[in-house]
Amino acid sequence: MPNHLHPPDTQAPLDLPLVFITGASSGIGQALAWRYHRAGWRLALVARRVDEVKSWASARKISADSYQIYSADVADTDSIIAAGQACMSRQGLPDVVIANAGISIGVDTAERADLDVMARIYATNNLGMAATFHPFINAMVQRGSGRLVGMGSVAGIRGLPGHGAYCASKAAVISYCESLRGELRGSGVRVVTICPGYVDTPLTRQNRYPMPFLMRPEDFAERAFQVIASGASYRVIPWQMGVAAGLLRTLPNAWFDRLLQGRPRKHRQGQDSQP
Known part of the structure; x- marks a missing residue:
């Protein structure tokens, strides 16, 4: 798939810091882009829907x-x-790379078509994250600095019925980033894992179950910006969701299963948005 660059040739001064953000056409990615812009950073924005990013920036x-x-x-x-690679050629080596792009679709393992959905979720949420980081690692290590930010989820802490592919993919994000952090220890390159709770984005608006501590994208972006700047290795945002997720993690399986009994499931692909 060819890469198209917009706009051509004009650049801000190269001494300004640069952030590379995937999934920049909506939701968390867009909110993060705006927060970094307000802080004076140059932006490298990655999306499939280029026109939407152009309209937003305009x-x-x-x-x-x-x-x-x-x-x-x-x-x-x-x-x-x-x-x-195009980013490094055009704008230089980023200071921060945020692998934010992800998809969330309900699955039923008994349905053959949903196995293809699972493969697409893993390709986007997991392999896509590693491929996002890949071009920058050696150059960041050589420079001795950089931040690689993986966007996990509290859904990666325990499995939710009907949400198996997404939960599994985000559990993998958490473990992958932990492994990468160990590999890059001492290099000057920091790996930051951020696990959002519920954020009001197109990804969550069709959910048919309660979403406690729901955040606006702008509020999430502000907190994430501070976490990334601090170099923290792992953070759940908001902290209240981190406490709740930690408590759920300690529940015996029988209690956890009983707690989720009857909970509405995530929509499967093509399923009507109404309960």
């Missing part, structure tokens, strides 16, 4: 010389690697 009156858009699909390994 509506926000973001100067054309302060950002570049890279058209890529993180589920296509060569596509996202090419976007990272």
